[in-house]
Every structure is written in C-alpha cells, then in structure tokens.
Amino acid sequence: MAEISLHKPFPAAEVAGWDFETDVAIIGFGATGACAAIEAADAGAKVMLFERNSGSGGASGLSGGEIYIGGGGGTDAQRAAGFEDSTEDFIAYLKAAGGPCVDEAKCEHYGREALNHFAWLKAQGVPYRGNYLPGKHIEPTDDSTLIWSGSEAAAPFCDIAKPAPRGHTIQHMGWGGGRPLVDTLEATARAKGVEVVVDARAMGLIEDQGRIVGLVVRIDNQNRFVRARKGVVLATGGFVMNEEMRRKYCPETFKITTPIGDKDDGMGIMLGLGAGGEAIHMEQFFTTCPWTMPEPHAYGVFVNVMGQRFINEDCYHGRVSRCAVDQPGGKVYLLLDNAHFIQPMDFAQMTIAGTGDSWEEVEAELEMPKGTLSATMALYNAHAHEGRDPLFDKKPPILTPLDQGPFIALELNFQTSYFSFFTLGGLKTSAHAEVLDRTGVPIAGLFAAGRCTSGLPAWGHGYSSGMSLADCTFFGRQAGIGAARG
Ligand SMILES: Cc1cc2nc3c(=O)[nH]c(=O)nc-3n(C[C@H](O)[C@H](O)[C@H](O)COP(=O)(O)OP(=O)(O)OC[C@H]3O[C@@H](n4cnc5c(N)ncnc54)[C@H](O)[C@@H]3O)c2cc1C
Structure with missing residues (x-):
C-alpha cells in the first residue's frame, strides 16, 4: 500500500x-x-x-x-x-x-x-x-x-x-x-x-x-x-x-x-x-516598512549606515523597503527636516536615531565617519534646489530640499521595525x-x-x-x- x-x-x-x-x-x-x-x-x-x-x-x-x-x-x-x-x-x-x-x-x-x-x-x-x-x-x-x-x-x-x-x-x-x-x-x-x-x-x-x-x-x-x-x-x-x-x-x-x-x-x-x-x-x-505614513515622510531621503543613498525615494514604498533590506548593517535611516517631520506611527516601530541643527550634527550622532552623510545631504540639497537628482533621478515634487533645521534621522531597523x-x-x-x-x-x-x-x-x-x-x-x-x- x-x-x-x-x-x-x-x-x-x-x-x-x-x-x-x-x-x-x-x-x-x-x-x-x-x-x-x-x-x-x-x-x-x-x-x-x-x-x-x-x-x-x-x-x-x-x-x-x-x-x-x-x-x-x-x-x-x-x-x-x-x-x-x-x-x-x-x-x-x-x-x-x-x-x-x-x-x-x-x-x-x-x-x-x-x-x-x-x-x-x-x-x-x-x-x-x-x-x-x-x-x-x-x-x-x-x-x-x-x-x-x-x-x-x-x-x-x-x-x-x-x-x-x-x-x-x-x-x-x-x-x-x-x-x-x-x-x-x-x-x-x-x-x-x-x-x-x-x-x-x-x-x-x-x-x-x-x-x-x-x-x-x-x-x-x-x-x-x-x-x-x-x-x-x-x-x-x-x-x-x-x-x-x-x-x-x-x-x-x-x-x-x-x-x-x-x-x-x-x-x-x-x-x-x-x-x-x-x-x-x-x-x-x-517587503515593506510603512515609512510613507505620515505622508510628509514620503519626502525624506534614505541612507545606509555609511551615509550613502541607494534609491530614488519617490518610487513605491515596497521597492524602497526591498532595496533597503539589501543594504549592509541591519538598518537604514530616513532623513527628514523640520518641514517634513511628524512623529512616526507606533506600529511602524521606527525610532529616532539622531537629531541635530545641521546634517553634520546628525552624522556625528549616528557615529558615521565625518563627511559621509553630510556630503550626501549637501549634494542632494544642491541638486534638489535645481530640481534634479543626477544620482537616482528622483522627480519633483517629491524631490525637495531638506534644509530647514532641526534635522532628524529615523532608524528603520530590519529586526525591530515593522518590515512586513x-x-x-x-x-x-x-x-x-x-x-x-x-x-x-x-x-x-x-x-x-x-x-x-x-x-x-x-x-x-x-x-x-x-x-x-x-x-x-x-x-x-x-x-x-x-x-x-x-
Ligand atoms: C495584510 C495584507 C495585506 C495585503 N494587501 C494586498 C492588496 O491590497 N493587494 C494585493 O494584491 N495583495 C495584497 N496582499 C497579498 C495578497 O493578499 C496575497 O498574496 C493573496 O491574497 C494570496 O492569495 P491566494 O489565493 O494565493 O492565497 P490565500 O488567500 O492565502 O488562500 C489560500 C487558502 O488555501 C488554504 N489552504 C492552504 N493549504 C491547504 C491545504 N493543504 N488544504 C486545504 N486548504 C489549504 C488556506 O487555508 C487559505 O484559505 C496582502 C497581504 C496581507 C497579509
């Protein structure tokens, strides 16, 4: 049988x-x-x-x-x-x-x-x-x-x-x-x-x-x-x-x-x-971590633990999240300025990892090598003022300068944030x-x-x-x- x-x-x-x-x-x-x-x-x-x-x-x-x-x-x-x-x-x-x-x-x-x-x-x-x-x-x-x-x-x-x-x-x-x-x-x-x-x-x-x-x-x-x-x-x-x-x-x-x-x-x-x-x-x-809620956060910039961008952030939240999970170091950061930051929703379990009156201060608080995150944001903002993103081709209006301090880095941690x-x-x-x-x-x-x-x-x-x-x-x-x- x-x-x-x-x-x-x-x-x-x-x-x-x-x-x-x-x-x-x-x-x-x-x-x-x-x-x-x-x-x-x-x-x-x-x-x-x-x-x-x-x-x-x-x-x-x-x-x-x-x-x-x-x-x-x-x-x-x-x-x-x-x-x-x-x-x-x-x-x-x-x-x-x-x-x-x-x-x-x-x-x-x-x-x-x-x-x-x-x-x-x-x-x-x-x-x-x-x-x-x-x-x-x-x-x-x-x-x-x-x-x-x-x-x-x-x-x-x-x-x-x-x-x-x-x-x-x-x-x-x-x-x-x-x-x-x-x-x-x-x-x-x-x-x-x-x-x-x-x-x-x-x-x-x-x-x-x-x-x-x-x-x-x-x-x-x-x-x-x-x-x-x-x-x-x-x-x-x-x-x-x-x-x-x-x-x-x-x-x-x-x-x-x-x-x-x-x-x-x-x-x-x-x-x-x-x-x-x-x-x-x-x-x-x-996979996705619901980082576009609240909606102003959709205007943020993502960097990895080396302070480098890796994606045009105007694409679908799931594509950004999937590319985030490819990054080394077990986490990525969503960078926002005072004009775009709202307290994140609890269920996303994204935490505030660093703040500062300049991107240099945020970089220091995240213990990144000097001239990494700050250079990324200086370049990003300079291009955003010109309405272009020659590195990743992010489009206006989501491409917008993040230059109104104070500044903040939210941590999306692969193990503790809500990556469904x-x-x-x-x-x-x-x-x-x-x-x-x-x-x-x-x-x-x-x-x-x-x-x-x-x-x-x-x-x-x-x-x-x-x-x-x-x-x-x-x-x-x-x-x-x-x-x-x-
Ligand atoms: C919270 C959430 C939100 C989502 N939102 C969307 C959305 O808005 N749009 C979208 O496109 N996708 C969405 N998805 C994904 C989508 O829902 C699923 O991929 C899709 O529903 C899968 O459908 P399915 O018919 O293949 O399987 P299921 O809907 O899971 O159905 C499979 C069924 O088979 C039964 N079954 C399994 N094995 C056996 C067995 N051996 N014998 C008898 N029965 C069995 C299960 O019990 C189940 O009822 C979402 C997923 C989740 C979890």
Whole structure:
C-alpha cells in the first residue's frame, strides 16, 4: 500500500473507494480558489472546494483588497480622473515590474485582458465607487477606488511606460477590503452551486497514469478520497509562515521579522513539486516598512549606515523597503527636516536615531565617519534646489530640499521595525494556469494560481500593490476554466 504524501501522488489503483466525486476539485478558499470555482461552475462543471480552515479567506481575507488594473485606454475610474492607460504601457510596466523574473506570457495575457477582468469582478458583485484619491497612500483611507500603488511615476519605470495610477480597491471604508472581496466572491461561488467543504486539509494528490485525478483530504481525522474527473486546482497560497521552507529557499527573509499572511505553509507548492512540477523564483519576497505614513515622510531621503543613498525615494514604498533590506548593517535611516517631520506611527516601530541643527550634527550622532552623510545631504540639497537628482533621478515634487533645521534621522531597523513580508516564488505555471513539469510540459489534470505559483508579482524589487490579487483573481479564473475543460 502506497503512503499518502505531499511529495508523491497516491496511485488511483490503490484507492479502495471514492468518498467524493466531482468534475473540478479546488484546494484553498482565498481569492484564487474563489475565482477558479466561479469560472469552473460557469463552464458547467460540478465543483468542490476544500479548505482547511473553518471558512474562506486565507491571506486574501486579510488583505487590502486592492487589485492592479489598467490598459485598454483606462478603466472607468482612470478615465474619469483624466488618466489614459494604453495596453502597451500597461504591459510594459508589468514586464518592468517583473524584472529578471518576469513571465512575459502572463504579462501579455493579463495586460490584454485586465479591463475585461475588471468588468468580470464587477459582474460577480464586487463594488467600486469609481473615484480617484490623489496623494501617496498604502491603501485608501476611505472607500475610494483608484490610487497610485506602484513606481509608475518614478525612474526607471516612468521612462519605460507612461505613468498612470492602477491600484483599484473594492468599495469599503478604510483598510482591509480583502474580507469583503472574498465574502462577495464566496457568495457568488455558492450561488452558482459550488460545494464548499471546510476543515478539510489536502494531504496528497492522486495520480492515474501520469494524470492527476483527485486528492486525499483529511476530514475529522480521517483520510477521504476525492475523485476529480476533470482537474484539480491548487490555490493554497505562499510559504511565508513555513520557516523550514524559507530557510531552504528564501533565506534573505530572516533579515526581517514580520511575516504576514494566514497559515501560508507552502503545502500546495509541495503537492505540485511532488507531482513533478517545478518551483521558480523561490528566493523572491515582497517587503515593506510603512515609512510613507505620515505622508510628509514620503519626502525624506534614505541612507545606509555609511551615509550613502541607494534609491530614488519617490518610487513605491515596497521597492524602497526591498532595496533597503539589501543594504549592509541591519538598518537604514530616513532623513527628514523640520518641514517634513511628524512623529512616526507606533506600529511602524521606527525610532529616532539622531537629531541635530545641521546634517553634520546628525552624522556625528549616528557615529558615521565625518563627511559621509553630510556630503550626501549637501549634494542632494544642491541638486534638489535645481530640481534634479543626477544620482537616482528622483522627480519633483517629491524631490525637495531638506534644509530647514532641526534635522532628524529615523532608524528603520530590519529586526525591530515593522518590515512586513510575504513570499512570491512558487510553482511554474503557463499563462493558462497549467502546472508545468521540469521540461515545460503541462502535468495533465493539474492547475495552480495565486501565491503558490510564481506569477505577475515575480520580483520583490518591482512589486506594486495590487499585483498579487490581480494575479490571484485573473489566473485563478484561468485555472478554473482549464480544469473545467478537462
Ligand atoms: C495584510 C495584507 C495585506 C495585503 N494587501 C494586498 C492588496 O491590497 N493587494 C494585493 O494584491 N495583495 C495584497 N496582499 C497579498 C495578497 O493578499 C496575497 O498574496 C493573496 O491574497 C494570496 O492569495 P491566494 O489565493 O494565493 O492565497 P490565500 O488567500 O492565502 O488562500 C489560500 C487558502 O488555501 C488554504 N489552504 C492552504 N493549504 C491547504 C491545504 N493543504 N488544504 C486545504 N486548504 C489549504 C488556506 O487555508 C487559505 O484559505 C496582502 C497581504 C496581507 C497579509
């Protein structure tokens, strides 16, 4: 008798009897699983969704519910605010954001379909107010729709694609739009007849002559055998809470201390690997320390422990934070002058490391060699007065002199400040959400999407808010369509 294992599919020939039979079986009820279920049901398939928690949500339910959408001339919210957004610019940005890890086929597919995807989300009942909220925001503070959520207006991205804001958030007052987003998708999925089984943890896949034909789920402490006539969808999320996997695949994350998500233990990635799949870009992660709150802090300058700048600070807070974590010395400093300093929020756990009436005094208080930080700020201010940043190409109005004393250095410490993070690497899938084997051939009957795969948000340095849920919802749909096709 074969063992039930994450690492090797169980042979169908050894299944004594099927406890459940369905066309499509989906593992995981976050945004990805919900969208896969809706599409598979719409294609006429019988759909069962297995979730190990006692209800839907996962990381999706904890999220801001912001989705990265653009192209096609612009969404209604973009156009109403005067932003035109061509498909070419949108795709060019997606590709630049993917950096060295980019999956061009996924960027092309989503880039061409994003406007239709937005219409699809609305058709499932997801509400959008349709307005634009100017300024720098991590998530809308009210129920607004559209914000700048990436590095679109900053170098080098603004030279690659015409900038437009693309973060679209469900109408919901304040942060935390992910819960109502999942609730809405869940209601739609249930209305379409999707059968949801909670407290049901997938422990293994079932294989018949190279095809995935089902799964084993643990319910009430017993193994139950599920036959999936047409396909199985992995929608299980990432691996940020699995220290062993992080140590093996993503050790840089141990520099920082605040993983965010739900259980995120990488089970789906293990299941896919066990079936012959490949995991890619497993070293990639998103991180951010919320340094742009309060908003005047977005005008600050970052230096490392040697007093040197390392990034144009007008780009997305997550890109700045990710580049910060690359710096030596376990911390970086956010420099502000009296015109821009406000007491930082407690939850960011950024501390005041140095103050002074001149940048020389701040430099001395931080015990940096003379002429390091002070020279950096003298050069920065001289250029900022001329409206240019020849070193990093930071743009006005965020490029502004910091010359009104007293001056201050806030410490962003990798171990004690709030550097939240989640993983981006996962199974290699096609632009139609088929799990690919190590030769690039789809594994029959097996589909995956969301953070158990490497998708649109492939590169931590290029991440923009909304890219993960764009990837989860859109490629979740592709997985549902593919699985229902059989
Ligand atoms: C606080 C926070 C805010 C965020 N805000 C945004 C945002 O605004 N926009 C954005 O794009 N991204 C955001 N993200 C990231 C984004 O939420 C996640 O990357 C995304 O939701 C992952 O979705 P998923 O469907 O892949 O996984 P999940 O939503 O985590 O769903 C996976 C589900 O699978 C279940 N599962 C796992 N293993 C098994 C198993 N073996 N058997 C059965 N069930 C299983 C889990 O219990 C879970 O319910 C945010 C993340 C956090 C934590």
